[in-house]
Amino acid sequence: PGFPDQEKDPKFWTAWAQRTLKNALTLQTLNTNIAKNLILFLGDGMGVPTVTAARILKGQLSGQSGEETLLEMDKFPFVSLAKTYNTNAQVPDSAGTATAYLCGVKANEGTVGVNAAAVRSQCNTTKGNEVTSILRWAKDAGKSVGIVTTTRVNHATPSAAYAHCVDRDWYSDNEMPADALETGCKDIARQLFENIPDINVIMGGGRRYMFPRNTPDAEYPDMAKHNGTRKDGRNLVKEWTDRMSNKKGHYVWNKQQLLSLNPSNVDYLLGLFEPMDLTYDLERNDETDPSLTEMVDVAIKILRKNPNGFYLLVEGGRIDHGHHEGKAKQALYEAVEMDRAIGRADLMTSIHDTLTIVTADHSHMFNFGGYTARGNTIFGLAPMLSDVDQKPYTSIIYGNGPGYKIVNGVRQNITGVNYLDNNYQAQAAVPLVSETHGGEDVAVFAKGPLAHLLHGVHEQNYIPHVMAYAACIGQNREHCTTNGGAAGLRPIVSSIAALLTVSRLLC
Numbered sequence: 001p002g003f004p005d006q007e008k009d010p011k012f013w014t015a016w017a018q019r020t021l022k023n024a025l026t027l028q029t030l031n032t033n034i035a036k037n038l039i040l041f042l043g044d045g046m047g048v049p050t051v052t053a054a055r056i057l058k059g060q061l062s063g064q065s066g067e068e069t070l071l072e073m074d075k076f077p078f079v080s081l082a083k084t085y086n087t088n089a090q091v092p093d094s095a096g097t098a099t100a101y102l103c104g105v106k107a108n109e110g111t112v113g114v115n116a117a118a119v120r121s122q123c124n125t126t127k128g129n130e131v132t133s134i135l136r137w138a139k140d141a142g143k144s145v146g147i148v149t150t151t152r153v154n155h156a157t158p159s160a161a162y163a164h165c166v167d168r169d170w171y172s173d174n175e176m177p178a179d180a181l182e183t184g185c186k187d188i189a190r191q192l193f194e195n196i197p198d199i200n201v202i203m204g205g206g207r208r209y210m211f212p213r214n215t216p217d218a219e220y221p222d223m224a225k226h227n228g229t230r231k232d233g234r235n236l237v238k239e240w241t242d243r244m245s246n247k248k249g250h251y252v253w254n255k256q257q258l259l260s261l262n263p264s265n266v267d268y269l270l271g272l273f274e275p276m277d278l279t280y281d282l283e284r285n286d287e288t289d290p291s292l293t294e295m296v297d298v299a300i301k302i303l304r305k306n307p308n309g310f311y312l313l314v315e316g317g318r319i320d321h322g323h324h325e326g327k328a329k330q331a332l333y334e335a336v337e338m339d340r341a342i343g344r345a346d347l348m349t350s351i352h353d354t355l356t357i358v359t360a361d362h363s364h365m366f367n368f369g370g371y372t373a374r375g376n377t378i379f380g381l382a383p384m385l386s387d388v389d390q391k392p393y394t395s396i397i398y399g400n401g402p403g404y405k406i407v408n409g410v411r412q413n414i415t416g417v418n419y420l421d422n423n424y425q426a427q428a429a430v431p432l433v434s435e436t437h438g439g440e441d442v443a444v445f446a447k448g449p450l451a452h453l454l455h456g457v458h459e460q461n462y463i464p465h466v467m468a469y470a471a472c473i474g475q476n477r478e479h480c481t482t483n484g485g486a487a488g489l490r491p492i493v494s495s496i497a498a499l500l501t502v503s504r505l506l507c
Contacts, residue, residue, distance in 0.1 A: 036309035045320030047363025054335035065375030098160035138311035146201030151317030263301035326425035363438035365399035401435025
C-alpha cells in the first residue's frame with residue numbers, strides 16, 4: 001500500500017504540528033479541580049509495543065493504514081512512565097503490581113493487598129501486614145465503588161482492591177493448603193464479599209468459586225469442569241443476594257439480564273458471566289456475553305448516581321492471557337475493546353470532575369518489526385525473507401513462548417501456515433509453555449483534575465496517591481477546600497494573603 005498524497009506536502013505536517021502545538025499551549029492552564037470521580041483503566045500486560053500495535057489494528061479495522069490512528073488513550077493530555085518491578089522481582093507479576101497501583105505500596109510477587117513483609121504462600125505472614133486500597137479509601141469517603149474485569153473477579157488485579165492474601169492463587173478454599181485454612185487465612189472469593197461488603201458494582205467472571213463443590217453451573221450444567229469449587233459449602237452468591245434483597249441489589253449472569261436492568265433502580269450489582277475468565281472478545285457470543293464496553297456503560301450509570309462521586313476499576317485482563325498464549329491477535333483485539341470502553345467512559349463523564357487514568361501492570365515479551373511498509377497488516381509478514389535461513393517471518397514476534405517451533409531441526413517455514421488465524425501463535429525465540437512478562441516501564445495516560453501530577457518517570461505505587469490527592473480522600477487532604485471546587489486552592493489563597501500583607505507593610 002502507498003500513503004496519502006497529502007503527506008508528500010510539507011505543509012500537511014507543519015499544519016498538523018501547529019494544531020498540536022496550539023492544543024498543548026492550552027494545557028498551561030492546569031485543571032486543579034477536586035476529582036469527584038476516579039476511573040482507573042488497567043490493561044493487564046499492555047506494554048508500549050501492545051499499545052502501538054493496538055493503535056494500528058484499530059485504524060486498520062476502520063479501513064485506514066493504522067499508524068496515524070488515535071486510540072482513545074492517545075488523546076489524554078498527560079503521559080508518564082511507571083516502573084513496574086516488585087519488591088522481590090525485577091520482572092513483576094500482576095499481583096504485586098496491583099498492590100502497588102491500588103494500595104500505594106510495592107509488594108512481593110504473588111501477593112495481593114499485603115506489604116513486602118508478607119511472604120508468598122505463608123499464611124502466618126498475613127496478619128499485621130495488610131494494606132488498604134484506594135477503592136476502600138473511596139468507599140470510606142462516601143463514594144460508590146465498582147470493579148469491572150474480563151478475568152475472574154477474584155483474579156490478581158481486582159483482588160488487590162479488596163483482599164489481603166499471601167497467594168494470588170487462593171481463589172476459593174479449594175485451592176488453599178490445609179495449613180493455611182487451619183491458620184485462619186481466607187480465600188479471595190470469600191474476602192470479596194466480607195472485607196468490603198458493600199461494593200456497589202462487581203462484574204467479571206469466576207462463578208465457580210462462589211458455589212459449593214459440585215454445584216452445576218447455571219450456564220453449563222452438563223460440564224463438570226465448571227461446577228462449583230467451594231469445600232466449605234457456602235453459596236456466596238445467595239448470601240450476597242439475601243443481604244442485598246432490600247437494597248436494590250441484583251445478581252445477573254448473562255448479557256440479557258444485565259442490559260434489562262434499569263440502572264436508576266439498581267444500587268448494587270453482582271454480574272458473574274462465566275465460571276472462569278470471560279471469553280476473548282474475538283470469540284464472544286454477542287447474544288449472551290456482555291462486552292467490556294457494555295459492562296462499563298452499566299457500571300457508570302449505577303455509580304454516578306451518588307452525589308459524592310465514585311471510584312471505578314476497569315481491567316482489560318485478557319490482553320495478558322493472549323500474550324501468555326502467544327496469540328497476539330487475541331491480545332490486540334482485547335486491547336482495542338478496552339480502548340472502546342475508555343471512549344464510552346469519556347462520553348459519560350467530564351474532565352472537569354473526573355480523573356481518568358489508563359495504564360498497565362507490566363509488559364510482555366511481545367514486539368513487532370521487520371521494516372514493514374506503511375499500512376502492512378499488523379498480523380502480516382515482514383517484507384523480506386530472513387537473510388540467514390531464507391524463510392518468511394511475521395512482523396509480530398515474541399522473545400519467548402509457545403510459538404517456538406522447530407521442524408526437522410530448523411525454524412518452521414510458515415509459508416503454508418495461516419498466520420492470520422485468531423489463535424495463531426506467533427514465532428518465539430525461546431520455547432516456553434507460557435510466554436513471560438516483560439520488565440520495561442509502562443505508559444500512564446491521564447486526564448482530568450490534577451492529571452498533570454502524572455509526569456516523568458515514577459514508581460508504580462505513586463499512582464493511587466495522585467488519585468487520592470486529586471479526590472481529597474485517604475491521606476494528604478489538608479489541601480482540600482469546598483470553595484470553588486478547586487484542589488490546592490487553600491495554599492494559593494494563603495500565599496496571596498501573605499503577599500497582600502507584605503505589600504501593606506511596605507506601604
